[in-house]
Amino acid sequence: MKYMLVFAETAEDLAKREGAEAPAYWAGWSAYVQAVNQAGIVVSGAGLMPPAMATTVKVRDGKRHVQDGPYSDAKEQLGGFYVIDVPDLDTALDWAAKCPAAAYASVEVRPLMIMGE
Amino acid sequence: MTAKAAARAADQAARQSYGRLIAFLSARSRNIAAAEDALAEAFRAALEHWPVTGVPQAPEAWLLTAARRALGKSARHRQVAHAAEPDLVNQIEEAIAMMESEKESFADERLKLLFVCAHPAIDPAAQTPLMLQAVLGLDAARIAAVFLEQPATMGQRLVRAKAKIRDARVRFAVPDVDELPDRLDAVLQAIYAAFTAGWEDGGELSGEAIWLGRTVLALMPEEPEAMGLLSLMLHCEARKRARRANGFVPLNAQDTSLWDGAMMDEADTLLRAAGRKNRFGRFQCEAAIQSVHAARRFTGETDHKALVMLYAALLRLSPTLGARVGQAAVSEPEQGMALLAALPEKSVADYQPFHAVRADLLKRLGRTAEAAAAYARAIELSPDEEVRRFLWARMAAPT
Numbered sequence: 001m002k003y004m005l006v007f008a009e010t011a012e013d014l015a016k017r018e019g020a021e022a023p024a025y026w027a028g029w030s031a032y033v034q035a036v037n038q039a040g041i042v043v044s045g046a047g048l049m050p051p052a053m054a055t056t057v058k059v060r061d062g063k064r065h066v067q068d069g070p071y072s073d074a075k076e077q078l079g080g081f082y083v084i085d086v087p088d089l090d091t092a093l094d095w096a097a098k099c100p101a102a103a104y105a106s107v108e109v110r111p112l113m114i115m116g117e
Numbered sequence: 118m119t120a121k122a123a124a125r126a127a128d129q130a131a132r133q134s135y136g137r138l139i140a141f142l143s144a145r146s147r148n149i150a151a152a153e154d155a156l157a158e159a160f161r162a163a164l165e166h167w168p169v170t171g172v173p174q175a176p177e178a179w180l181l182t183a184a185r186r187a188l189g190k191s192a193r194h195r196q197v198a199h200a201a202e203p204d205l206v207n208q209i210e211e212a213i214a215m216m217e218s219e220k221e222s223f224a225d226e227r228l229k230l231l232f233v234c235a236h237p238a239i240d241p242a243a244q245t246p247l248m249l250q251a252v253l254g255l256d257a258a259r260i261a262a263v264f265l266e267q268p269a270t271m272g273q274r275l276v277r278a279k280a281k282i283r284d285a286r287v288r289f290a291v292p293d294v295d296e297l298p299d300r301l302d303a304v305l306q307a308i309y310a311a312f313t314a315g316w317e318d319g320g321e322l323s324g325e326a327i328w329l330g331r332t333v334l335a336l337m338p339e340e341p342e343a344m345g346l347l348s349l350m351l352h353c354e355a356r357k358r359a360r361r362a363n364g365f366v367p368l369n370a371q372d373t374s375l376w377d378g379a380m381m382d383e384a385d386t387l388l389r390a391a392g393r394k395n396r397f398g399r400f401q402c403e404a405a406i407q408s409v410h411a412a413r414r415f416t417g418e419t420d421h422k423a424l425v426m427l428y429a430a431l432l433r434l435s436p437t438l439g440a441r442v443g444q445a446a447v448s449e450p451e452q453g454m455a456l457l458a459a460l461p462e463k464s465v466a467d468y469q470p471f472h473a474v475r476a477d478l479l480k481r482l483g484r485t486a487e488a489a490a491a492y493a494r495a496i497e498l499s500p501d502e503e504v505r506r507f508l509w510a511r512m513a514a515p516t
Contacts, residue, residue: 001286089238090288111285 002043002085003092006108007101009079014050028100036082036095045082076105083112124168129328131163134176136252136332140230142208144289149230149251150279155205156180158187160254178216185209227252228336229289231329235303236287243278244303245310250275252332253325263314263322304333305346305400312350323354344391345401351384352407365503373414381411399435402427406443421447438464438471446474450481469498473508480511488512 016025029047036042054070070077079101086092089109096107135156142152159180173179188206233239234248246264249255261271281287292300312326330347337343359375360366388404406427413419428444441460445453457465457475465471476491492512499505 088286088288090290093238 001088001092002083002112003089004110004112005045005082005084005092005096005099006110007079007081007099007105008076008108009101009105010076011051013101013105014077014079017050025100028103032099035098036084039095041084041086041095043083043085045080045084047080048078051077079105123171127167127172128164130172130176131160131167132254134180135160135163135254136227136230137225138177138180138212139251139254140226141212141224143233143251144226144229145211146204146208146283147286147289148279148283149247150276150283151205152208153251155188155209156184159183162187178213181209181213181216185213225336226289227332228291231304231333232291232300233282233287233289235300235307236282237300237303238285238287239278239281240274243274245307245314246271246275247278248307248329249311249322249325252329255322255325301337301340301342302399305342308333309346309350309400312353323350323357326350327354339394341391341394341396342398342400344387344394345398345404348384348387348391348404349400349407351380351387352404352411355380355384355411361503365501365507367507368410369419376411376414378414381414384408385411397430397434399431402431402434406431438468442468442470442474445478450478453478454482467498469495472498476508477511 016022036045051070054068056067056069056071058065058067082095082099084092084095086095089111092109096102096109099107101107138156139149139152142155143149146152159182162183163176163180167173185206188209230252231248234251235244239247246257246260249260250257257272257275258268260275261268264271266274291297308326308329311322311329314322327347327350330343330350334340334343334347355377356368356371358377359371359373360368362372362375366372384404385408388401388408391401391404406424409420409423409427424447425444428440428447431440432444438460441456442465445456447453448456453474457471457478460471472491472495476488476495479485479488479491489512492508496505496508496512499508
């Protein structure tokens with residue numbers, strides 16, 4: 001079963017990617033990435049550039065509206081994701097709990113839709 | 118055995134077998150709703166016939182055979198089988214084959230099902246109802262009534278919870294050792310919630326909850342907190358008759374000759390057995406508090422010092438609002454008032470025990486006018502007519 005781990009990080013969390021806290025921030029992530037890769041469960045995944053780099057597009061009545069910024073102005077923003085293939089929700093929750101974002105932000109775990117079954 | 122007792126035993130046997138089969142089928146398919154559908158007709162028939170004809174020799178086999186027959190009939194009747202039905206029939210066939218090949222040893226998966234029902238990924242408001250429905254076969258309408266919900270709302274909540282278990286693939290397993298204490302606590306709490314649901318109305322589900330408590334203990338016989346929970350529930354249940362003797366009677370005024378001494382003895386035996394495991398916990402502590410009250414049947418008095426100590430321990434283990442109000446109730450009036458004053462106003466505004474305890478403390482301090490106001494608020498918040506009448510009488514009684 002495939003699950004997406006959605007890393008929901010605040011602006012303050014994302015700010016740790018640079019500056020004094022950057023070494024600790026990246027050390028945590030690289031250890032995690034290594035563990036996930038070794039487990040052989042990764043379908044896909046990526047870290048995302050900060051929300052300030054986001055552009056949102058809508059098409060209404062055939063007209064394209066392009067706007068600076070992310071689709072939601074919630075406090076927590078999408079910082080990155082993994083799609084993993086594991087036997088059940090509990091295993092996915094274990095991987096979510098191990099990820100650095102779980103310790104300072106939160107991780108949403110969602111099963112992927114199963115198409116054509 | 119009287120006819121009534123025999124009927125009750127048959128009802129319990131039907132529910133026990135039903136729960137075992139739901140657990141067995143859904144542990145394989147993760148599909149609780151489908152397992153319920155498959156067994157619905159057979160379970161109805163068992164609840165109807167067993168109290169009259171007696172419990173069959175092999176109750177699970179009886180249910181499965183009846184389920185196969187019912188599914189076959191409905192498929193023929195509708196000519197075109199419902200899309201889900203081949204699945205249901207297969208599941209039943211598989212279970213029958215397994216039962217025949219393994220003879221007596223038919224795995225009891227109810228513990229896994231209990232852990233799934235109280236899984237943290239499941240809506241907390243659905244956990245206890247789901248347990249009552251899947252493990253005990255209570256219908257959604259009755260569950261809704263006990264939890265003061267609209268049947269449709271409760272039905273929806275149960276459907277959603279089952280869909281999540283199936284679609285998100287919640288694991289049917291007893292948790293690992295490191296996770297076990299928290300997860301077991303959730304299971305025990307859900308059972309205790311069933312026990313206390315509608316308690317003011319006579320604890321409609323208390324018998325079912327005790328039975329679930331017995332089931333958990335049978336499946337985890339070494340677990341001290343499971344013993345503690347069962348002990349706690351038995352102590353409270355043993356006072357049921359005394360509590361409703363000619364109107365509501367509070368614990369300290371109950372006639373101990375109306376208590377069920379045998380049930381209290383069982384509760385105390387369980388508590389001692391739990392103590393020998395050397396792992397104290399919230400439910401053992403709550404049971405110990407009840408055990409102190411129960412000792413009045415021998416000594417004629419209540420050991421308040423012991424209660425104060427146990428409440429202090431309970432607050433360290435589980436600082437719930439109920440525990441904090443309970444501690445105030447067994448304290449000296451001045452100190453009790455200070456404990457109540459420390460509680461966040463917002464969380465106690467509509468909490469009946471807070472106002473009832475506060476009223477009593479104020480009365481004992483001779484602050485009559487304030488006491489009357491507190492009684493009035495407690496009366497407003499009591500859904501139970503007899504409790505209201507009792508509080509009116511307390512308010513009017515001389516200090």
